[in-house]
Amino acid sequence: MTSFRRLKRAALVATLPIAVGIGFFAFSFNHSPPPPESPSAEEAAEVQELALIHSFSDGRTYPEVVEVERGVKVRLFNIADAQPHDPVVISRNEAGTEPVFADSFRVEPGNVTVVDFVPDEAGEFYITHRPHGHVIVGRLIVVDPS
Numbered sequence: 527m528t529s530f531r532r533l534k535r536a537a538l539v540a541t542l543p544i545a546v547g548i549g550f551f552a553f554s555f556n557h558s559p560p561p562p563e564s565p566s567a568e569e570a571a572e573v574q575e576l577a578l579i580h581s582f583s584d585g586r587t588y589p590e591v592v593e594v595e596r597g598v599k600v601r602l603f604n605i606a607d608a609q610p611h612d613p614v615v616i617s618r619n620e621a622g623t624e625p626v627f628a629d630s631f632r633v634e635p636g637n638v639t640v641v642d643f644v645p646d647e648a649g650e651f652y653i654t655h656r657p658h659g660h661v662i663v664g665r666l667i668v669v670d671p672s
């Protein structure tokens with residue numbers, strides 16, 4: 527048990543500089559502060575990180591469908607190609623009237639919006655702009671762990 531702990535600590539010490547390096551790269555690339563709740567190197571292994579472009583000009587999200595595993599934390603990075611969008615809702619229905627997992631959020635150009643949540647139910651859900659009148663609707667598939 528002790529040697530396992532030591533191994534775990536060694537792994538953490540080894541990955542920390544890499545994580546810091548990536549963080550610095552992201553910082554210098556964006557010219558904006560890192561997300562408020564940056565996970566430690568250890569926690570990062572248990573986060574499903576995804577990026578979503580909300581395209582107003584094409585009326586869709588890129589990608590159109592995102593798939594995640596139930597019960598594992600999701601960190602969703604959002605950006606828009608034009609104009610602010612508020613509110614965007616993760617919902618059981620396209621209309622966005624049955625929100626799940628997270629509070630509604632704002633998406634805008636030039637600024638990444640980070641949304642953290644744990645999808646605690648498998649199924650098909652929507653990341654929808656309908657509540658503010660746009661037809662942009664992405665899909666979120668939550669699958670049971672394999």
Ligand SMILES: [Cu+2]
Nearest residue numbers: 611655660662
């Ligand atoms: Cu919108």
